[in-house]
Each structure stands twice: as structure tokens, then as C-alpha cells.
Amino acid sequence: xxxxxxxxxxxxxxxxxxxxxxxxxxxxxxxxxxxxxxxxxxxxxxxxxxxxxxxxxxxxxxxxxxxxxxxxxxxxxxxxxxxxxxxxxxxxxxxxxxxxxxxxxxxxxxxxxxxxxxxxxxxxxxxxxxxxxxxxxxxxxxxxxxxxxxxxxxxxxxxxxxxxxxxxxxxxxxxxxxxxxxxxxxxxxxxxxxxxxxxxxxxxxxxxxxxxxxxxxxxxxxxxxxxxxxxxxxxxxxxxxxxxxxxxxxxxxxxxxxxxxxxxxxxxxxxxxxxxxxxxxxxxxxxxxxxxxxxxxxxxxxxxxxxxxxxxxxxxxxxxxxxxxxxxxxxxxxxxxxxxxxxxxxxxxxxxxxxxxxxxxxxxxxxx
Amino acid sequence: xxxxxxxxxxxxxxxxxxxxxxxxxxxxxxxxxxxxxxxxxxxxxxxxxxxxxxxxxxxxxxxxxxxxxxxxxxxxxxxxxxxxxxxxxxxxxxxxxxxxxxxxxxxxxxxxxxxxxxxxxxxxxxxxxxxxxxxxxxxxxxxxxxxxxxxxxxxxxxxxxxxxxxxxxxxxxxxxxxxxxxxxxxxxxxxxxxxxxxxxxxxxxxxxxxxxxxxxxxxxxxxxxxxxxxxxxxxxxxxxxxxxxxxxxxxxxxxxxxxxxxxxxxxxxxxxxxxxxxxxxxxxxxxxxxxxxxxxxxxxxxxxxxxxxxxxxxxxxxxxxxxxxxxxxxxxxxxxxxxxxxxxxxxxxxxxxxxxxxxxxxxxxxxxxxxxxxxxxxxxxxxxxxxxxxxxxxxxxxxxxxxxxxxxxxxxxxxxxxxxxxxxxxxxxxxxxxxxxxxxxxxxxxxxxxxxxxxxxxxxxxxxxxxxxxxxxxxxxxxxxxxxxxxxxxxxxxxxxxxxxxxxx
Numbered sequence: 032x033x034x035x036x037x038x039x040x041x042x043x044x045x046x047x048x049x050x051x052x053x054x055x056x057x058x059x060x061x062x063x064x065x066x067x068x069x070x071x072x073x074x075x076x077x078x079x080x081x082x083x084x085x086x087x088x089x090x091x092x093x094x095x096x097x098x099x100x101x102x103x104x105x106x107x108x109x110x111x112x113x114x115x116x117x118x119x120x121x122x123x124x125x126x127x128x129x130x131x132x133x134x135x136x137x138x139x140x141x142x143x144x145x146x147x148x149x150x151x152x153x154x155x156x157x158x159x160x161x162x163x164x165x166x167x168x169x170x171x172x173x174x175x176x177x178x179x180x181x182x183x184x185x186x187x188x189x190x191x192x193x194x195x196x197x198x199x200x201x202x203x204x205x206x207x208x209x210x211x212x213x214x215x216x217x218x219x220x221x222x223x224x225x226x227x228x229x230x231x232x233x234x235x236x237x238x239x240x241x242x243x244x245x246x247x248x249x250x251x252x253x254x255x256x257x258x259x260x261x262x263x264x265x266x267x268x269x270x271x272x273x274x275x276x277x278x279x280x281x282x283x284x285x286x287x288x289x290x291x292x293x294x295x296x297x298x299x300x301x302x303x304x305x306x307x308x309x310x311x312x313x314x315x316x317x318x319x320x321x322x323x324x325x326x327x328x329x330x331x332x333x334x335x336x337x338x339x340x341x342x343x344x345x346x347x348x349x350x351x352x353x354x355x356x357x358x359x360x361x362x363x364x365x366x367x368x369x370x371x372x373x374x375x376x377x378x379x380x381x382x383x384x385x386x387x388x389x390x391x392x393x394x395x396x397x398x399x
Numbered sequence: 400x401x402x403x404x405x406x407x408x409x410x411x412x413x414x415x416x417x418x419x420x421x422x423x424x425x426x427x428x429x430x431x432x433x434x435x436x437x438x439x440x441x442x443x444x445x446x447x448x449x450x451x452x453x454x455x456x457x458x459x460x461x462x463x464x465x466x467x468x469x470x471x472x473x474x475x476x477x478x479x480x481x482x483x484x485x486x487x488x489x490x491x492x493x494x495x496x497x498x499x500x501x502x503x504x505x506x507x508x509x510x511x512x513x514x515x516x517x518x519x520x521x522x523x524x525x526x527x528x529x530x531x532x533x534x535x536x537x538x539x540x541x542x543x544x545x546x547x548x549x550x551x552x553x554x555x556x557x558x559x560x561x562x563x564x565x566x567x568x569x570x571x572x573x574x575x576x577x578x579x580x581x582x583x584x585x586x587x588x589x590x591x592x593x594x595x596x597x598x599x600x601x602x603x604x605x606x607x608x609x610x611x612x613x614x615x616x617x618x619x620x621x622x623x624x625x626x627x628x629x630x631x632x633x634x635x636x637x638x639x640x641x642x643x644x645x646x647x648x649x650x651x652x653x654x655x656x657x658x659x660x661x662x663x664x665x666x667x668x669x670x671x672x673x674x675x676x677x678x679x680x681x682x683x684x685x686x687x688x689x690x691x692x693x694x695x696x697x698x699x700x701x702x703x704x705x706x707x708x709x710x711x712x713x714x715x716x717x718x719x720x721x722x723x724x725x726x727x728x729x730x731x732x733x734x735x736x737x738x739x740x741x742x743x744x745x746x747x748x749x750x751x752x753x754x755x756x757x758x759x760x761x762x763x764x765x766x767x768x769x770x771x772x773x774x775x776x777x778x779x780x781x782x783x784x785x786x787x788x789x790x791x792x793x794x795x796x797x798x799x800x801x802x803x804x805x806x807x808x809x810x811x812x813x814x815x816x817x818x819x820x821x822x823x824x825x826x827x828x829x830x831x832x833x834x835x836x837x838x839x840x841x842x843x844x845x846x847x848x849x850x851x852x853x854x855x856x857x858x859x860x861x862x863x864x865x866x867x868x869x870x871x872x873x874x875x876x877x878x879x880x881x882x883x884x885x886x887x888x889x890x891x892x893x894x895x896x897x898x899x900x901x902x903x904x
Contacts (some may be wrong), residue, residue: 262769278723
């Protein structure tokens with residue numbers, strides 16, 4: 032065989048292996064999802080309802096018609112940005128469990144900038160409040176990243192605990208200095224209209240923020256998976272000693288990836304104000320920072336799978352709310368489910384090899 | 400013992416393909432072959448850790464089936480792993496008895512354990528108190544305790560997996576005496592190694608594996624190294640002697656003066672290391688592992704900071720420079736830990752290969768693509784020139800063989816055209832084909848004036864390549880001699896710290 036035809040043959044084999052691998056990965060995700068569905072069915076049945084019709088009702092609520100789809104989408108936008116942020120930090124080996132706190136910080140900064148600056152030309156004002164949110168999240172996360180990189184403070188611990196500091200500090204401010212005197216304690220005044228995104232579909236809550244989110248998703252994907260900066264982050268995440276040995280500045284990679292991760296979480300919080308609530312209050316985050324951590328975990332910190340799981344989770348959340356309306360099954364079902372999916376995703380490789388071993392033991396392939 | 404037609408698949412890979420292997424009582428039988436030839440798979444099958452797809456194992460003429468290592472142990476098979484299975488905080492007696500403790504009224508019987516262990520220890524010439532804590536013993540003694548352990552469990556067939564990798568030449572000789580004693584007791588020994596010199600020194604017969612098949616079984620008294628090597632590689636005329644090269648020595652480019660470091664977890668601290676390397680020269684650094692060679696490599700590239708002393712690169716004091724600056728000054732580094740430090744093992748070939756080219760991109764360009772079209776076409780060219788066997792430049796590095804992974808590392812480091820190349824264990828876990836390519840590239844680099852620091856636990860490698868040898872012992876450079884005046888024995892003595900050498904400079 033000539034060298035050329037051998038090379039051609041090799042690349043053919045390579046392509047086959049790659050397509051096989053992609054198929055295997057898709058199958059693995061599908062497997063996780065199917066087991067999750069089975070668990071859902073069992074849980075709904077246990078509550079005494081017909082599982083399949085109930086679930087169809089739920090899906091109608093989340094995806095039934097354009098208005099419902101827009102509502103589902105609107106809820107998912109901040110979660111999407113936050114999940115990208117967490118995934119980005121994970122990819123560089125930084126476990127950012129402080130997304131929830133950074134969301135609150137971003138929301139608070141946005142509310143302050145929206146109330147006290149302006150009114151301005153809408154586009155400018157929106158840019159200012161969004162940047163304020165990003166800066167607030169970035170500052171906190173970069174600080175924690177710096178502690179890790181320079182002093183070796185475990186970021187799992189520091190980011191986790193930072194949530195309480197940020198959220199409780201926010202609660203202190205809105206019950207004192209920033210409190211809206213005309214309302215009950217715990218919320219700020221509403222921000223000025225020029226700092227709010229426009230609704231692009233009436234009565235759905237879906238705003239022009241969706242363009243910002245799409246642009247951010249593209250930018251994050253490029254930054255993490257293709258750019259030189261992302262290369263340094265990913266190499267640091269995969270093997271800090273490799274990164275150090277080839278001359279990548281591991282400290283600055285850690286700090287900068289945390290800063291960008293925090294900025295994204297801050298923007299997620301910002302959107303909660305400027306694309307939805309219009310003010311800051313003590314429970315504005317409603318746990319989407321934690322959801323983002325879970326989603327980034329299932330997506331194994333890869334940007335595209337993370338986006339996929341954001342979509343799946345958003346539909347699940349919305350459907351669960353629909354199911355709650357037609358039955359007595361609580362909306363927390365979606366949380367039970369997402370936790371179950373994580374356990375399944377973690378157990379899956381083990382299950383697969385176990386099945387494979389059993390098959391080989393009892394049905395050995397002949398002459399393969 | 401006899402193994403016939405052993406076949407084992409791992410996915411699409413045939414690790415063992417109809418292997419036949421037999422062992423006579425009282426025989427030392429060497430199993431040789433390159434990495435990936437199927438030695439380890441065959442032995443894990445014999446030891447019951449893996450079930451073969453097909454094939455038969457016979458012990459004393461009886462067909463047997465091992466479902467687990469305990470089946471194998473009950474049939475009298477013992478294995479001494481490359482990484483010892485000892486509890487460092489337990490005493491010798493406790494380690495040997497582990498899992499089969501003598502009991503008196505339900506309690507551990509210390510006295511019985513001591514006496515039971517003493518007898519085999521004496522037979523192996525191990526003169527240590529059985530209550531000594533294992534962690535305090537040196538590697539050679541720990542290895543003997545492993546052997547005591549398998550003998551105590553009644554092993555008549557003992558498998559030794561690369562037993563000499565961690566020993567000095569003198570310790571290896573001692574081990575060989577011990578193995579011959581065991582063989583004359585009627586026990587059979589399977590000796591896995593890729594050091595041919597040792598194989599010829601100890602084995603009665605040699606079985607060569609290649610690509611999962613038995614190539615041949617030779618009587619060690621009626622064959623020579625050349626025949627075994629050609630059986631291992633499938634090629635004739637493989638050079639095993641000194642690597643010829645035509646390099647003129649130039650100015651001193653790297654000077655290390657009295658360098659000290661703090662104590663890291665896994666190695667000795669540097670405690671005053673000094674040497675000079677000139678352009679075109681290869682300086683070998685020998686020593687038993689754990690005497691500071693790893694730290695020396697890390698200190699030279701800059702991932703470990705020195706606490707005292709001076710490192711001068713091309714006449715410039717670089718003691719305080721970080722990795723990036725040292726690389727810019729012309730230092731390149733092949734790490735001993737390929738999987739963690741040498742390569743991003745879960746990333747692609749091109750990402751691992753281009754690290755040095757991407758390093759210098761700064762400012763706004765950092766937002767641009769990391770793997771650009773020129774880098775991609777360059778990497779294709781490198782893959783071709785270094786004969787790296789990979790599906791494409793986008794294949795995941797983990798899927799490459801050890802030899803091909805190492806070629807990626809060596810290619811990356813040499814493509815930056817360094818003036819100083821630090822090599823730490825450059826051919827560990829690498830097949831002979833890749834080794835010869837890597838040696839050729841090292842030779843080419845020195846011929847254009849690159850200085851090489853070759854840190855290796857493999858004395859043969861140093862004797863084949865180096866112009867001068869520095870021996871390290873407990874973090875110090877104890878001798879610095881031209882290669883012409885040293886030999887295995889003299890280096891071996893220096894490595895044990897038995898004698899302080901002369902610095903011929």
C-alpha cells in the first residue's frame with residue numbers, strides 16, 4: 032500500500048471513530064434523560080395521577096403555543112447566562128459555587144444604577160446597568176479567584192460561603208438605606224424605564240434581552256473553546272502542572288476565568304432586574320445560581336452541552352409549574368428530577384462498563 | 400504451567416492473540432516485548448485479574464480457570480507488582496501476614512507471626528527484625544518483603560513485573576542471587592523486563608511478544624541480544640551501542656552553581672547541585688530515583704523556585720526567571736510525567752503540540768483563534784516528520800500510544816529550536832521505534848549546537864548518549880566525570896552514596 036492510500040485509509044478510520052464517539056455521547060445523554068423520565072412517571076403515579084396525560088398537560092404549559100414558548104424562554108434567559116458563567120469557570124478548573132451570590136450582587140448593582148442614574152437614552156442606560164451588574168459579579172469572583180491563585184484558599188469553600196455574605200449584605204441594604212419607603216421592607220424602588228429592556232412579545236415577559244443572551248452565548252463559546260485566552264484557561268483546568276511547564280501563567284488564568292465567570296453571573300442577575308422584575312428584592316435570585324451549578328455539572332463544563340441542558344431544564348421547570356396547576360404534584364418535582372439526573376449521569380459510566388462486563392462474561396463474542 | 404491460545408480483546412484492540420507460554424519447574428523464564436506487546440495483559444490473565452476471551456491455562460497438566468486473584472493464589476501463583484502492595488505504616492510481619500493473620504483466642508498472635516516470617520526471611524538473606532516498620536526500609540528491601548509475602552502464601556510460580564526498575568545495579572545483582580536460590584528450590588519465576596542485559600543475566604529461556612502474539616521462545620544460552628531485539632521490533636540491525644554523533648562543543652550555555660531547593664513531597668530537596676553544560680554537549684544525570692533528579696528538572700525549567708544558588712542561561716542570570724521567560728531565553732523541557740505535565744492528556748494533539756507557539760500571543764490577539772490555520776498545517780507537517788501515529792491532529796492525546804505521545808512532547812520542545820534542552824526520563828514507557836527516533840532528534844539538536852541535560856534512571860541510556868555524567872545522591876551532585884572513565888559498576892557505587900566521587904574538572 033502506498034503511503035498516500037494508507038493516510039487516506041487512516042483518516043477514514045479516524046472519521047468513523049469520531050462519528051462513533053459522537054453517537055455514543057448522544058446516546059449517553061439520551062440514556063440519562065430516559066431514566067429521568069421514568070423516575071418522573073413513577074413520582075407522578077405515586078401522587079395518584081395518570082403520569083402520561085399529566086406530563087402532556089405540563090408540556091402544553093411550557094411549549095403549547097408561541098406565547099407559552101416565549102414565557103418559558105424569558106424565564107430561561109438569566110439561567111442560560113449564569114450556567115455559561117459557571118461552566119466557563121469549571122472548564123479552567125475553578126469550582127465557582129458562588130454564582131448565586133454573584134447573581135444577587137449583579138442584580139443589586141443594576142438596581143442601584145437603574146434607580147440613581149438617568150433617565151438616559153434607553154440603549155445607553157441599559158448598557159450602563161448591565162455593565163454595572165457584570166462588574167459587581169466580576170469583582171467578587173475575581174477576588175475569590177485571587178485568594179485561590181495567590182494564597183491557595185480553596186475556592187469551593189470561599190465561593191460557597193461568599194453567597195451568604197453577598198445575599199445577606201444585600202438584604203441589609205434593602206431593609207435600610209436602599210429600602211422603598213412606600214412598600215414593605217425588603218425591596219428597592221423600581222428602576223427607571225430607560226434601564227429596562229423592551230418586551231418584544233406582549234404579555235410574555237420576553238424582552239429584547241434575548242439578543243444580548245444569544246450574543247453572549249456565541250462570545251462565551253468562542254472565548255472558551257476557540258480563543259487563545261480560552262486555550263490557557265482550558266489547559267490550566269485540565270492540568271495545572273502542564274500549563275505551568277509550558278509557561279502559561281496559571282495564577283492569572285485562574286483569576287481571569289473567575290472574573291469572566293463572575294461577570295456572566297452578574298449579568299444574569301442584572302437581567303433579573305432589567306428584563307423582568309424592575310427592582311431588587313431579598314429573594315430575587317430564587318436559586319438560579321444553584322441551578323446553574325447543577326447544569327454546568329451535567330454538561331461537564333462544555334459550552335454546547337451546557338446550553339442543551341439549559342434548554343432541557345428550562346422546559347422541565349416550566350412544565351413542572353404547569354403540572355402543579357393541573358394536579359397536586361408540586362413544582363419542586365423538577366428539582367428532584369434534576370438531582371436524579373445528576374446522580375444518573377455520574378453513575379452512568381459505571382453502569383455501562385458493568386453491563387458490558389456481564390455481557391462479555393455470559394455472551395462472549397466469537398471471533399470478533 | 401502452560402498457557403495455550405490465550406486471546407483477549409479490549410474493544411477493537413487484540414491485546415493477546417493466541418499466545419502460548421509455558422513454564423518448567425525451577426525455571427526463570429523472561430517475558431520481553433515492547434510496550435503494548437501484551438506482557439501485562441498476559442500476566443493479569445494468569446493472575447486471575449482479567450478473564451481471557453479464549454484459551455486454556457494448565458497447571459501441572461490440569462486445566463484451570465481463574466476467576467479472581469484468590470483462585471490464582473490458591474493455585475500457587477504469586478505476583479510482585481511494579482508498585483509495591485505494602486502498607487508502609489505496618490511492620491514486616493504484619494504486612495506478610497495481611498489477610499491471613501495467625502490468631503490466638505480470636506486475637507492477633509504477634510509471636511506466631513514473627514516466627515512464621517523469620518524462616519522465609521532468613522532463606523532470602525533478609526537480615527532485618529520482622530517488627531521493623533516497612534516504610535522505613537529502602538526500596539530493595541521492600542521488594543524482598545513482597546517476595547517473602549508471595550512465598551509465605553505458598554507460591555510456586557512467582558511473577559515479577561519490571562522488578563529492577565527501582566534498583567541500583569548492585570541491588571539488582573543481589574535480587575538475581577535471591578531469584579536463583581528460589582529457582583533452585585524448585586519454584587518457577589516469570590521475569591518481565593525490557594532491559595535485555597538483565598534478561599540475559601538471569602533467564603533460562605526468553606519468550607518474546609509482539610503485537611499480542613508469541614514471536615518466539617529462545618534458550619538464553621543459544622541466542623544473543625540482536626536476535627531478541629529483532630524479534631521484539633520485527634526489524635533487524637537495531638543499534639544498541641553508543642549513539643554516534645558529530646557535534647563540536649562550544650561555549651558554556653547553562654551553568655548551575657550550588658543550587659538548593661525546599662523539600663517537596665515526592666523527592667529529595669536539592670542540596671548544593673553544580674554543573675556546567677556546553678553547547679553541543681549531552682550531560683547525563685544518573686541516580687536512583689528520589690535523589691533529587693525530578694526536582695532538578697523542575698528547577699531548571701522554573702516550576703520549582705530555588706532557595707539558594709545561581710542558574711545562568713547563556714550568560715544571563717536566570718535564577719529568578721519564571722517558566723515563560725526561561726523558555727524565551729531558549730530552554731526547552733521534556734517532563735518525566737508525560738500524562739500530567741508533558742501533555743494535556745484529554746485535549747487534542749494539535750493543542751498539546753502548539754503550546755509553545757501559542758505561549759507568546761499577547762494583547763488583543765489573545766481573543767483570536769488559538770489553533771489558527773498556519774498552526775494546523777504546521778502540526779500536520781510535524782506529525783509527518785516525527786512519524787507520529789495518530790488519526791488526525793484533532794485526535795485526543797489519551798488515545799495515542801506512549802511512544803507517540805512522547806513524540807508529540809519532543810516535537811513541541813524541539814520545534815522551538817532551543818539552545819538548552821532538559822530531558823527528564825525521555826524514553827520511559829516508550830517503544831524502541833520511538834526511542835530511536837527521539838535519539839535521532841536529540842542528536843540532530845546537539846549537532847546544531849543545542850546543549851542537553853539528560854536525566855535518566857536508565858543507566859544504559861546515559862551510557863549510550865551522554866558525554867559526561869553527573870551522579871546525584873540525596874540532592875547533591877556527588878560526581879562529575881567524562882563518559883570514557885565510567886562504567887555501570889562505578890556509577891552504581893556512586894548512586895548508592897557508597898563513595899564520594901571525583902570531580903574531574
